[in-house]
Amino acid sequence: MQSITALLFVAFCIFIITRSLVVQKSWQQWKKQASSGLGFTKSTSTVSSSTHKETLLKDTPPYIFPPIRPRTALRTSMGLRRLEVSNWLTIDKNYNPEHGLRVNLLSSHKPQVIQCLPGSEEACHEVLSLVVDFLTSRFPQHFTVTNTSEGRRIYNSLTNETFVIGQACPNPLEVAARLAMEDFTVLMKDANTGEYRLQASATLFPAGWKLQERIGMSMAKLHGPVPKWKEQLSGHVNRYFDHLTAKSSMERTNLFIQTTPDLFVDGPEMPRSPSEAAITPSDLWVRRERQIFRRLERCGAVLFTVRTYMQRLVEVEGAQVEALKTQVEGWDEDIMDYKGSKIWGETFREWCAQRGLGVEGA
Ligand code: HEM
Numbered sequence: 001m002q003s004i005t006a007l008l009f010v011a012f013c014i015f016i017i018t019r020s021l022v023v024q025k026s027w028q029q030w031k032k033q034a035s036s037g038l039g040f041t042k043s044t045s046t047v048s049s050s051t052h053k054e055t056l057l058k059d060t061p062p063y064i065f066p067p068i069r070p071r072t073a074l075r076t077s078m079g080l081r082r083l084e085v086s087n088w089l090t091i092d093k094n095y096n097p098e099h100g101l102r103v104n105l106l107s108s109h110k111p112q113v114i115q116c117l118p119g120s121e122e123a124c125h126e127v128l129s130l131v132v133d134f135l136t137s138r139f140p141q142h143f144t145v146t147n148t149s150e151g152r153r154i155y156n157s158l159t160n161e162t163f164v165i166g167q168a169c170p171n172p173l174e175v176a177a178r179l180a181m182e183d184f185t186v187l188m189k190d191a192n193t194g195e196y197r198l199q200a201s202a203t204l205f206p207a208g209w210k211l212q213e214r215i216g217m218s219m220a221k222l223h224g225p226v227p228k229w230k231e232q233l234s235g236h237v238n239r240y241f242d243h244l245t246a247k248s249s250m251e252r253t254n255l256f257i258q259t260t261p262d263l264f265v266d267g268p269e270m271p272r273s274p275s276e277a278a279i280t281p282s283d284l285w286v287r288r289e290r291q292i293f294r295r296l297e298r299c300g301a302v303l304f305t306v307r308t309y310m311q312r313l314v315e316v317e318g319a320q321v322e323a324l325k326t327q328v329e330g331w332d333e334d335i336m337d338y339k340g341s342k343i344w345g346e347t348f349r350e351w352c353a354q355r356g357l358g359v360e361g362a
Pocket residue numbers: 077078079185187198208209214222223225226233237240254255304
């Protein structure tokens with residue numbers, strides 16, 4: 001009996017080690033690809049206007065979003081890691097279709113996607129100036145600045161558009177959002193409470209929240225619906241923003257599962273009525289956000305940029321299935337509910353099971 005138990009134990013250990021090796025493999029592949037110059041750079045370039053550094057930026061290979069991590073950040077940690085600044089803003093094959101969507105949203109849903117409160121003007125100009133410096137340095141083949149008698153302009157060859165920049169630009173945050181694939185949010189510290197408030201935002205792709213309802217809110221209020229935010233994250237985040245410098249930019253990622261391919265989701269997902277067909281794995285999408293925090297040096301505000309990536313669940317393959325399953329399993333019950341697992345949980349569990357992976361709790 002004892003030898004059977006020992007054998008089972010050894011088999012279990014081998015199973016666990018093999019699984020984690022498989023998950024590690026996709027990370028190693030990504031790192032190899034990255035360091036071989038296909039997606040990631042070890043360049044120490046900074047977002048600066050110095051000619052030497054601009055040259056480094058120009059020569060940086062395209063950014064590749066890293067694979068899904070097997071684990072979520074610890075519940076009490078913010079999950080931050082150092083930003084490779086040459087990858088602050090990204091351009092990839094989705095630029096034109098997403099740009100089209102952004103332009104449509106700005107004309108059909110403007111109050112839902114852009115809000116700038118009084119007092120944020122200087123910060124919004126600083127955002128545009130950083131975006132212009134970065135895009136023209138990193139992607140000079142696509143973005144060029146010209147000085148005309150009527151002022152400075154940026155030309156975007158990907159879309160054949162030109163925008164006025166500098167102090168003469170009447171809508172700097174909007175122009176930034178039209179040029180980049182990222183969303184931009186400005187947070188300003190409330191001198192009375194010491195809390196950071198959402199002062200301006202161009203959020204074209206919200207993950208289930210309404211910008212027009214949240215503008216002006218403190219971080220604590222903004223994160224009101226997030227389970228345990230107040231107890232476990234609020235203080236850390238406020239302190240992090242207090243100490244953020246132009247040189248200590250960080251990034252984090254998050255992950256949602258949703259039943260729509262839409263990038264613009266400005267309300268909670270509605271459960272389908274029982275008369276509708278059951279959700280199948282091909283109805284599910286993995287939504288990931290790459291979030292970056294930067295200090296705006298001139299005005300002192302905090303800049304939050306978000307790039308959203310969508311992938312069909314059924315297109316998640318190989319070791320990434322295991323990583324996704326492990327990450328979802330790591331969510332507490334309240335987080336599961338918050339992330340809508342009542343809608344997609346069963347389908348997700350069955351999909352994992354079909355791949356030989358059981359999911360606890362989803
Ligand atoms: C280090 C800073 C931050 C941390 C650690 C953080 C963390 C979180 C977490 C854990 C969630 C729950 C969903 C998820 O799993 O991602 C969330 C949701 C959210 N976050 Fe943050 N966040 C940070 C900064 C910000 C900033 C600067 C904004 C400004 C727009 C923001 C806006 C939101 C919104 C709107 C939601 C959705 C809330 C809802 O469901 O109603 N977050 N955040």
